[in-house]
Amino acid sequence: MNMEFAVETDGKIYEISELVTSVSYTDKLNDGCSKLEFSYIDDDLKIHNGSVVRFRYDNENVFYGYVFKHGQNKAKEISVTAYDQLRYCKAKDTIVVKNDTVDSLVKKMCNYFNLKAGILTNTGYKLPVSVQDDKTWLDIIYTAISDTLMNTGRWYCLRDEFGNIAVRDLQELQLDLILGDESLAYDYEYEKSIDDEFYNQIKIVSDNEKTGKRDVYITKDSSSIQKYGLLQYFEVLDKNYNPSQAKAKADALLRLYNREVETLELECLGDVRVRAGSSFYGRIEDIQLNKRLIVKSVAHEFIPVHTMKLEVMI
Structure with missing residues (x-):
């Protein structure tokens, strides 16, 4: 086992791999920051919230992040939870999306929170104009990734790569x-x-400013409905969708959700x-x-x- 475990606290860097008694690393796809939990035994080294943690294993970079929680028990075992930079992006804000792609939004986010950016793959797809109010930066970017997937078929992820925020094509x-x-x-x-995330009828409504009425778009798979019963997905679109875009979205949603x-x-x-x-x-x-x-x-x-x-x- 080749483990390198460094903690930077009070301006000094400590190598603590010999002291560590447990280490776990958790990462989820487009669902918040990655997390490192570890414990060590030491009388002298006091970790603070905000301390920097670097973890490498078998000569590979695994985690670079910041301490958000620490505690200890009577046996003087200190337990620590650290998160990567994306933890700071859980902040809510009002964000105007205009002429933006996923990568340009991420660049704005990094600038706002003074985070280090790494590989930001150009996703190419211009997102619909919108004002995102009282939402977290992460949720706004995950929605943008989902919109990009629906409209281009290409799937991207937002993640921290050893201290660098990245947008990567899953390919x-x-x-x-x-x-x-x-x-x-x-x-x-x-x-x-077929209990979650399964739909064989898609119903989308959109406000039509010209007529003052709501346009309704329904697409369905009759054989699937006969087999499983009617399971409907419903969504109200904002005013920026035209009829062809609304129909295309309904068709894309049916392709995505009409499977076990x-x-x-x-x-x-x-x-x-x-x-x-x-x-x-x-x-x-x-x-x-x-x-x-x-x-x-x-x-x-x-x-x-x-x-x-x-x-x-x-």
Whole structure:
């Protein structure tokens, strides 16, 4: 095990890998900041909120972030929770989206919070003009990522890469890695559902300023309705959508949601390259699985051995 664990506090840097008794790292796809939780035993080193934490494992960068919580027990074991830079972007604000793409919004966010930006992939898609009021910066950007996916078919993620905020195309994050039968995985849980995020009829309404009435757009899959019953998605669009855009959105939503939701959780030996948004090849014969899978969330545990729990999208 090759672990490097540095903490910067009171202007000094301490290497504490010999003192650390537990380390876990959690990362979720477009769902807030990544989190590092660790504990160590030491009488002298006092960590403060705001201290910088750097963690590397097997010569790979894993986490760079800031302490937000710390405490200790009677045995003088100090427990610490640190988050990456995206934690600061949970702040609410009023933001005008105009001539913006996902990457230009992220650039504005980094400038506003004085955060370090890294690879900001040009997403190309101009977002609809809107005033986002009383929403967090993260939620606004996640909505922009979702809009971009709906309109271009390209999927992006926002993440902190060892102290650099990045926008990455998920296509760029494909790993040369196989997990499953006889390949690192030692347990799994699989489920197929129409309970959440499944719709076979899409109903979209839009205010028509010319007529003063509401235009209604419905698209559906009759065979799916016959098979599963009617499960409807409903949304009211803002005034910036024209009829062709509204119809296109309804069609895109039906393609996205009119399928059974499959979830798979894997328990595996660890690989530090696996983050939310990265993908690998999954092979499990019992559920006829043999395809590339995107990581929705991952939790790495590093002590005593490196293991990880993954939730993936099928």
